[in-house]
Amino acid sequence: MAVHLDLLPPFISRGEGEEFVKSGHNLLLSVSPRDNSITVFAGTSGPSDAGRVNGVLPAQDKVRDILLASADKMPSAERRLFITDTSVIFTAFQKLISVSSGKGPEDLFNVESVRLMNKLVNDYVNFAKECWVHASQAVARPDGLQYSADHYRSIYTCISLFQTLYLPDPDVEYAPVGDELMEWLNIHFIEPSTEEGDLLCRLESPWEGDGFWDYLTRTALRGLTKATVFFLKLLCSSHPSSYLQSLSDSLVPILEDQPRLHQFKTEREFTLAHHRWKNQVKALRVELHHVPEDEETRFDGWDNWWDRLSDIVAILEGREEVLMRVIQDVGGGWKEVCAAWGIFVDPRLRRQELPDLVERIIDVIPYDPTDLEDVIHAQLLTGEIAKVLNSAEKLDVWLSCHLADVMNALGLLQEAEEGEEVVGETGMTLRQYHVLQYAEYLHSDPALWRITVDYMCACGEIGTHRADEVLLRVPLGFGSYFQSTGCDPGGKKPAASDDRTMETEDAASRIRAGDIVGVLKEVNQCCFEHGREGVRRMVCRIAGKALMQEKQYGLAISYYTSAEDWPGLGRTIDQVLNEYITQGPAKFTTLVAEIAPSLQALRSAADSSDYPMHGIFLHRLMFIVKYAEFHQRKMTNDPAEAAADLISMFEDDIAPTSWWGVLLLDSVEFLNYSGGMLFTSKNIALLLRKTEEVHTRASQGSGEDYLSVLVKIIRSTGGKGVGGEKEALNKLKTVRLALAKYFARCGVIGVGGRDNLSAVARNSNLYAN
Structure with a gap:
């Protein structure tokens, strides 16, 4: 569908078109993926050198305005x-059609389904009426009305006529x-x-009044019997002509007794009564x-009453x-004639005879x-369905969308689509075309994304693909929550300055607590309702990335896991470990405290195969939680448990090799602990083996795999250019020394058995340089 855009100010002034083309530029546009807004700008049309001097466009043509426009005005x-x-x-x-169609084609047109459809279409009619009444009220509105009251009245009359003609109550479908x-x-x-x-009633002799x-x-004509009878009785009692008085008196009972279909149980009874009534009219x-x-x-001095009365009788x-x-x-x-x-x-x-009559x-x-x-x-009365939809789209795309939807359910579009199964080359049916046109109109307002998706997903595969693109671009707004509160993750909140700040802080705290709030909750729910699991995972991946940037690592891990994005989970874990390298153990333990509660749930999910989670990521997650617990016990002066945590990270094989050097250096404090012996001979042997492996692998050229993190920590504390593998290995010599001293102390006090300690020492180069 071609869209005409009026740009203000104009992109090219009158008379400048030829000069613009000669300059080598072209008029380009870019459509926003978030809504249907359009950016209009000047660009080069290709490799042509028209208008260039030495291959360069004239300076005055390089800079032009970038104008913003929209195919539809935001509601x-x-x-x-x-x-x-x-x-x-x-x-x-849609739910009604889905349920009815699922039971079988015959159930779509059973009496109960048709009555439910009638009720829902009647709801459309009533809402259109309410909007018309609302727009008609003489209320001062600062921004005015986007659509006039007359516009909504037109929608009201059209959809009401459609209901009358095409969706009557099943009991009267084939009745007159x-x-x-x-x-x-x-x-x-x-x-x-x-x-x-009212004006005629005020006159002493109403027949003397105009009209x-x-x-x-x-x-x-309209069947307004009470009004007609009222004035006929005035003629009976007051008109100077005795003939008219008598005729009016005879006409009153004829009008009052005119048969109406709803007064009779069967059409046959109505027909017989109407025939008898016609005999009265003949009389x-x-x-x-x-x-x-x-x-x-x-x-009578004002009008030829006989001709006028004769016309009324002729109509009867x-x-x-x-x-x-x-x-x-x-x-x-013509409508009054039809009725x-x-x-x-x-x-x-x-109803079936109306098209020919109209x-x-x-x-x-x-x-x-x-x-x-x-x-x-x-067009409704003549049954030109395709033309009805085209005209309705010109009046209001809302009307064409909902008429097409109901028409399709009633099977009215089948004949309209014969020979034109699809609209153009798009592969869409008439219903899909008009519903998607309305959805594109809704897309002009990003706040209506949920409704936009509902309409798109009701249009088969082509609609769901469009809905996917809308869902992927819904702003989640995590940054605004945390930035507006000025909160540092894990830190204190500033004092709230107003109710809005307090509300935003509350939303941020709920997000930190793991409560999916706001837009993300709606997006997840919407994906679930429409079966868009792939999109849901992508949105969770986007949310995980956004939360990781806000240092909300606990939630980031949850969303990456929900998205089954294991590389993203790995990046989050690396980022948390990097916080230890750059910020130290105090900040690290605070951040990991948000992650720890979700670890058990993730392990349970992995055990039950709810997530095909790769073991390497689970082990790395277990490591950061265990390592944070280790530092927390150090800070709370619990050396025995801290030492046990250190050993368990090696024994359970959850510590990455790149962190071995850091853990070995951490062990020095406990090896030199003066308050007692914290390690058994088995623990010492384990630490010794890890120390030997680090030295051996480093000497064989694999220092990057074993010493990279230790090198980073040394550099972060010593400044730029400080540290390297050589210095890291020198640092680890303190571990050798601490282990040697620990052996000596154990030998003196007889802990662990002298023979065991001697065997460990003989089979290692513990006392080497």
Whole structure:
């Protein structure tokens, strides 16, 4: 669909187009993936050297404005309310169709399903009416209305007529339609007005007033019996003509007794009653012909009452030529003729017969082609479904979307799509096209992303692919939570300055506590509802990355795990370990405290195969938690447990080789501990083996694998250019010395057995340089 954009200010002023083309530039645009906004800018059209001097564009042509535009205007407050309210009905309609279709094609059109559809479409009608009433209220609005009250009235009349014609109650689907059409006409196009009747009532002799007979004729046409009878009784009692008094008295019971379909149990009873009523009308015609033909008798000084009354009787008789002429004379249109036809000319008129009848009528009284509302009414009555949708899209894309959705459920689009199975070359059906057009309109407002996705996901594979792109680009807003509170992860919160700050701080604290709040919760829920597991994982991956940047490592790990993004989990663990290198053990333990509670859940999930989690990442996660516990015990002066943690990291083989050097240096404090012996001979042998392996591997050229972290720590504490593998190995000599002293102490006090200690010493180069 071509979109015409009006740029203000204009990108190229009048008369500058040729100069712009000669400069070698081209008009380019870029569409925002977040909404349907468009950036318009100047770019080079290709390798052409037109307008260049030595291959360079003139300086004055290099810089041009970048203009922003949008294919659709973002919905305003009242429009957004209309959108959100009706989206609930749309969702309910999809569920109904899904459930009914799942039981079998025949269940989609059973009585109960049709009645439920009718109810939901009636909800559309009522919401359109409410929005029209709301827009009609004389209330001062700072920004005005995006759509006028008349616009919503047009939507209201169109969707109401659609319901009347195509989705009646199953009990009256094949019954005569005249009464329903007249009821629709009287609801939406009130004629004559109440003010006209009030004005005539104030006159002592109403028949002397302008428009009296027009008013009387139209109330009779519209079935407004009380108003007609009221003035006929005035004629009976007050009009100077005795003939008119008598005729009016005869007409009153005829109008009051006119049969209506809803008054009878069967159509046959209605038909018989209508036939008897027509005989009464014929009798009135005979009585009318008995009035002398002289002008003095039939003219009361203001109008020819006989001609006027004769027209009313002719309408009751069902004379179609009189009906059409009179309706045009009183200012009516083709719709009024259609409704009156089903009451007076053909009381047994069926819905299926309307298209042929309406075509006959509009040949004589055409509709207004410049009035979209009138065009849609005509197309609905003539059954031109595809044209209805095209015209409805021009009136309001909301209307075309929801009409197409209901029409498709009723099977009305099958004939419209014959020979045109898809729209263009897109592979879309008519329903998908119009629903997606509406979804693209909603995309102009990023705040309506949830509703946009609901409509897109209701359009098969092509729609779900579009919905995926929308979901992936919904701003999660983690940064705004933490930045607005000024919180340092693990640190103290600043004092709240206002209610909004307190609310934001509360949201941030809930995020830290693991509570999925706000947009992320909605995105996850939306992905779950529409079965978009791949997108959910991608969103969790994005959330994990965002949280890692905010140093919310515990939550980042949870989201990476939910996304089954093991490389992302590994990067998070590396980042946490890097915090130890750069910030020290105090900050490291604070950060890992957020991770520890989730470790048990992750291990349980891995054991139960809920996540096909790679063991290497689980071991690395176990390591950072264990290493943080080790430092926490050191800081709380619990050396025995800290020493046990140190040994267990080696025994359980969860410590990465690159961290062995750091752990061995950590052991020096416990080897030199004066408060008692913290290691057994088995522990010492383990530490000795690890020390020997580090030295041996380093000497064989694998120092990067074993000493890289220790080198980083030395450099971070000593400044740039300080440290290297050689210095790291020198540092580890302190471990050798501490182990030697520990052996000596054990030998003196007889701990661990002298023979065991001697064997360990003999089989190692513990005392080597």
